[in-house]
Amino acid sequence: MKYITFALAKGRLAKQTLALLEQIGITCEEMKDEKTRKLIFVNKELGFKFFLSKASDVPTYVELGAADIGVVGKDTILEAGRKLYEVLDLNCGKCRMCVAGPASAKEQLNNGSLIRVASKYPSIAKDYFYNKKHQTVEIIKLNGSVELAPIVGLSEVIVDIVETGSTLRENGLEVLEEICPLSARVVVNEVSMKMQHERITKLLKDLKKVIPE
Ligand SMILES: Nc1ncnc2c1ncn2[C@@H]1O[C@H](COP(=O)(O)OP(=O)(O)OP(=O)(O)O)[C@@H](O)[C@H]1O
Numbered sequence: 001m002k003y004i005t006f007a008l009a010k011g012r013l014a015k016q017t018l019a020l021l022e023q024i025g026i027t028c029e030e031m032k033d034e035k036t037r038k039l040i041f042v043n044k045e046l047g048f049k050f051f052l053s054k055a056s057d058v059p060t061y062v063e064l065g066a067a068d069i070g071v072v073g074k075d076t077i078l079e080a081g082r083k084l085y086e087v088l089d090l091n092c093g094k095c096r097m098c099v100a101g102p103a104s105a106k107e108q109l110n111n112g113s114l115i116r117v118a119s120k121y122p123s124i125a126k127d128y129f130y131n132k133k134h135q136t137v138e139i140i141k142l143n144g145s146v147e148l149a150p151i152v153g154l155s156e157v158i159v160d161i162v163e164t165g166s167t168l169r170e171n172g173l174e175v176l177e178e179i180c181p182l183s184a185r186v187v188v189n190e191v192s193m194k195m196q197h198e199r200i201t202k203l204l205k206d207l208k209k210v211i212p213e
């Protein structure tokens with residue numbers, strides 16, 4: 001039997017993803033060991049392989065066929081812009097992609113001034129401002145703690161993930177515009193979808209039954 005390989009995003013989504021897979025009988029005991037430095041895990045009986053990679057690399061592994069299936073946030077899928085089949089919304093890891101900043105940035109955002117937008121997600125930010133709002137902005141790519149940018153004067157606003165809103169609140173910022181809702185998604189390699197159609201379809205059907213409300 002040919003193995004089906006899963007690329008799972010490590011970090012926030014990993015636990016929930018593994019729990020969902022476990023509910024449909026796809027388990028890998030070794031992988032639960034938080035101390036392990038091993039990178040790839042095999043369940044010979046079931047014919048599955050699993051690896052955890054940086055979330056932003058999951059679409060790369062899946063598009064290029066190193067993994068058949070991936071589980072990753074919609075934000076990462078949008079930012080990567082890779083050719084993949086997005087087949088299932090797992091309804092977990094829910095949050096929103098937003099434009100945020102100090103209340104004082106509201107006017108600048110709407111009066112057509114050339115504003116600076118800091119983000120870990122420059123493609124999403126560009127698509128939103130250029131293609132949806134038809135507004136020219138300067139995009140500044142950052143790698144984390146993006147909320148700092150408007151506080152220290154690097155940008156007027158940010159494009160970032162908001163879940164509870166605590167990070168914004170604690171830093172005197174607020175949601176100014178909502179770009180889109182986000183959640184964890186299952187993505188499938190285009191060739192695998194054809195070559196392993198039966199097994200992958202069965203797996204997706206099983207997963208659908210255990211998706212949280
Ligand atoms: N509050 C949140 N902040 C960030 N991501 C969240 C949040 N809630 C759910 N998510 C989802 O979890 C994923 C991020 O997981 P995690 O924070 O572990 O990775 P990351 O911050 O992108 O990793 P890294 O910064 O190391 O590249 C996001 O892609 C998003 O879909």
Ligand SMILES: O=P(O)(O)OC[C@H]1O[C@H](OP(=O)(O)OP(=O)(O)O)[C@H](O)[C@@H]1O
Nearest residue numbers: 144145146160161162163164165166167
């Ligand atoms: O609305 P909240 O519940 O406060 O969650 C949102 C925050 O969490 C994420 O940051 P993360 O912890 O991943 O760190 P990072 O900023 O370094 O990416 C995100 O970038 C926001 O900063």
